[in-house]
Amino acid sequence: MRLLLIRRRRPAAVLLAAALSGALVLSGCGIPDNTEVTKVGRGPSPGFASGDDGAPPRHERDATTDTADFVRYYLEAAGGDPDTALERVQKFLSPSAAATFKAPSEIKVVHLADTPLVNPGSDKVTLKVQTLGVLGHNGVLGPAPDTGIQTYELTVAAITGKDGLFVTKAPPVLLLSDEALTTFFERRTIYFWNHEFTELVPDVRYLPADMPSEQEPQQIIKWLIEGPSSWLKPAVEALPEGTVLLGNVPAVADDKLQINLSAQALEPPDDPKALDRLRRQLQWSLKPNLSRVLELKIGNEEQNDYDSNDYLTSNPTYRLADPPERFLIYNGQIRRMSRTPGATDPVPVIRPEANRNVKAAALAHSPGDRRYAALVAAEGNRQVLRVGDAAMGDQTDLRRVALPGGSTGQPVWAITSDDPQTGAIGLITVAGRLYSFSVDGSPVRAVTWPGPSGWISAVAVAPDGRRIAIVVGGRLYLTAMTADGDGPHLSSPWPVQVPALRSVSAVDWGTETSVLVAGTRADRDRVAIIDTALDGTDSTEPQPDIGTETVTYLAAYPVSPVTGKPSPDVVQYMANGAAFDVLSGPVRIGIGDLADPVTNPPTGMVPTAPFFLR
Known part of the structure; x- marks a missing residue:
């Protein structure tokens, strides 16, 4: 199966794409062996009706007699003013079908998981779709239950005495393709x-x-x-x-x-x-x-x-420095990367004697002048967390925090406040469970995950410190965090469908409305990095194929919404124990990327766990 990724576009490009777009996806399945199958493909657009005030062109029912185009136009009809969505869809139905058509007012946004199929000699068209969400009148694309791939059947035929094609039988739901969503909204x-x-x-x-x-x-x-x-x-x-x-x-x-x-x-x-x-x-x-x-x-x-x-x-997100201060772990120490801001400055917060046996780290700053550090460090056969905060330019002693046994993920700071009453709160995964920690060195607390059970492999916090992207059991979810005297709490999670990926292994925020995710492709056993809107409806592929090694960690530096950039400039990841920069192609990060030269480097020692001051 091959999946179509809809690329994020500027409004002008969206208008052009609506006039020039073609078939829905490229592959086929599900038809009996003794039945000839014709795949619905792209054809020339026979015309469209233009709206006012820069509205995207809208195809009318009688704009084509080609079944492929007709189905595509039908999946566009619900796009636009939700108050008239039903009326627009009914215009594609035969008079008898329109008279009996009943559907919820919400619009189901779907991704075509396979090519719509037409059987020669039959009026039936089969659609296999993945539901991405339900669009309500309040403009919210809310989550939909994960029902896997669903099948819908349309009956498309001509009617004697009338021009063009009609849907003579339709499922009782307002369907909108994800491509049409980006065009008409x-x-x-x-x-x-x-x-x-x-x-x-x-x-x-x-x-x-x-x-x-x-x-x-x-x-x-x-x-x-x-x-x-x-x-x-x-x-x-x-x-x-x-x-x-x-x-x-x-x-x-x-x-x-x-x-x-x-x-x-x-x-x-x-x-x-x-x-x-x-x-x-x-x-x-x-x-x-x-x-x-x-x-x-x-x-x-x-x-x-x-x-x-x-x-x-x-x-x-506007306040994030551009370009970022970049760090990594080399030979058990936090090191600055060359050719980045502050490359010759000391590591924030951490005294030199404490910068040892480090496995992973996170550095953050408050809206004011404080800096926060969290280090996962080795102590014999165990790993511990060391935390601390200091004014900008200062260093301090770190506080030791014990961790439960098991494999430890990358720490990340969530809330960093100048208010002593609020303090600072971070998150970390240990043995597939989520824990919170504080800058005061108090014991870690288990954070209840209110969603489906599974191994938590990654957690990423948006710059606002409240929205959380989390990977559980190979699935991506969004949740919101609140904190009180009993520690952090997570809201009911929103499952995010990423059509290009069969499973997700790592995530980080790219903009305030999008994330980067890494995982195994849905169409083949290869690993990709996908840049997707938070609801999974609009995606690009900065790295469509980076081999077969699982991405265990992904770090992106979000861009400010005022820049107009649709994706981050700096993305890094870890796979098979090595660190990479995502540029025009993955570039392995080596000791030459350290700000301070290394003489006589230990054999086999490589930089790992790259991260940013955020």
């Missing part, structure tokens, strides 16, 4: 504050691409008022109860976007800090729609105008 990010009000946390939504631009701010604010996605809700603050939008959001005039919210939007009332948080949340959520000035009016209070970019610092 724009992926947008709205933001909610974490519980400490220190950083904004992203929440992905899908905005119909045919929505007039002047209506977009109103829809975004409606989504903010409705609250965060269910899986993210435990980790963030919703807008205060009773918040409403007063009137409509007018079109931008005099380079000013005007928003008027009810007095309940501020909690506590008349709090300047609450007002400042609200306007930063709005500015980030409305960033693609912002003009020079945001005019914000709360209830009957005087309006406030904001025309600076100081709100950008509220997003931790």
